[in-house]
Amino acid sequence: MSQPSRTRPEGSAQALMTAYDTALLDLDGVVYAGGEAIGYAVGSLLAARSAGMRLAYVTNNALRPPDAVAEHISELGVATEAADVINSAQAVARLISEQLPAGSRVLVIGGEGLRVALRERGLEPVESAEDDPAAVVQGYGGPELPWGRFAEACYAIARGVPWFASNTDLTIPGARGIAPGNGAAVEVVRIATGAEPQVAGKPLPPMHRETILRTGAVRPLVVGDRLDTDIEGAFNGGVDSLLVLTGVTDAALLLAAPPEHRPTYVDADLRGMLTGQPEVTEASGGFRCGGWTASARGGELTLDGAGDGSPLDGLRALCAAAWTHAGDGVCGLDAGKALSRLGL
Incomplete structure (x- = not known):
């Protein structure tokens, strides 16, 4: 159930890490950028967890499987299990599995995270349109994804198979700045085929459903850097959100936000979880x-x-x-x- 239009950020006399049972944290632009921890992120996460808050990492980036992401976060200094990571690959794999029989072949345009998620749902990843796939799924494949992969997607879609996308984020933050995201790659296939994908990732309901199913959160707080995915996803799910200004969103974008993009709270970085929030x-x-x-x-x-x-x-x-x-x-x-x- 969506929230009513917000006209100001809310205050909180209680520290957010104790007011909410689970932090649903975006990764790129919130916890790390280009693989390196963002300032104050590690210390803030450790403090929040020590206060009893569960940490779950919810990302639209479908490139890596949960165990690889968990290992990366652990290397940064926050011990993390694969079960703590929920990605759009898992959400889109569940969406596909609800529409296709078990054992169906799915053409993968993306990284290993998609293949792992498909196998988890009893589906068979394949690499070519000639492998007779029953569907195409597209997710972020990193900067080295060959151009020919888009052609494979187009060949299969032209034969009438359904097309799924893990997410449609146009950009992704990195160590050197903002780079093209999976949404930009989806546009390539959309332009070439005229087709429309079914999308699972934030801000759409399949991702929120996947997150709640896997975490069991009762009073979650979405923490993100993007208005059009993290904050809109929280709005669509009827839960509170904290925008941190360490990634894509700047002050000007925040002021121009339509109702579905207005966060509950605003702070500079993840230290905002450790304190209350001032009243306006x-x-x-x-x-x-x-x-x-x-x-x-x-x-x-x-x-x-x-x-x-x-x-x-x-x-x-x-x-x-x-x-x-x-x-x-x-x-x-x-x-x-x-x-x-x-x-x-």
């Missing part, structure tokens, strides 16, 4: 958080005050002003001066 209150015709008061006037978002308020408090106040002004739409007011004051 109405004040002086605008919204106040910390030492800042934000309002929408004269065709722009304005910011007054400062005091001891942190830039994040100013951003939270600006979110309230922008989202309230936008209602169920998108705020188009100029926020450049206000964000410059915050250094964002």
Whole structure:
């Protein structure tokens, strides 16, 4: 059940790591970027787990199987089991298994994570359109995925077999910046075939269902860096979310977020799980958080005050002003001066 439109970030007197039983953490842009741990991530995860919060890693990246991802997180300093990792490969494999008989052949365009997930569901991965597949599944295959793999997908889809995609994220954050994601590769096949895939990953229901089935979370908190996958997925699932500003989303995108992309909480990084969250209150015709008061006037978002308020408090106040002004739409007011004051 979806949440109603949010007009401001919420506050929490209780630390998030004790207010929620399970953190459903995205990986790329949240825990690591380009394989290296993001600042404060390891310490924050260890502290949250010590406080009794279960850590589950929920990623749209279908490249690696859960045991490889768990090993990587463990090497970063947070001991992790394969059962703690839920990926879009598992979600799409379940979706396929519900539509095809056991033992069906599935043409894989992607990495080992897809093959492992398909076998787990009793399906047989194959590599060529000539292997008589009953379906095609496409997931992120890394930067070295050969162009010919897209051709194999097109040949099979042209014969009328159903096409599935683990996710449609257009980009993926890495150590050197933002790179093309699986969604960009899906567009290649879509343009060539005119077909439409069934998609399983965030923000769509199959991924949320897979996550809840595997974790048993009762009061989960989605933690992510993307509005269009992590936060929208939480919105669609009717659960709370924490946006961290360590990946794809910047302050300007956050202020322009439509209702389904507005997080419950906003923080700089995973340290936000370890603390409460400040309240945003109405004040002086605008919204106040910390030492800042934000309002929408004269065709722009304005910011007054400062005091001891942190830039994040100013951003939270600006979110309230922008989202309230936008209602169920998108705020188009100029926020450049206000964000410059915050250094964002």
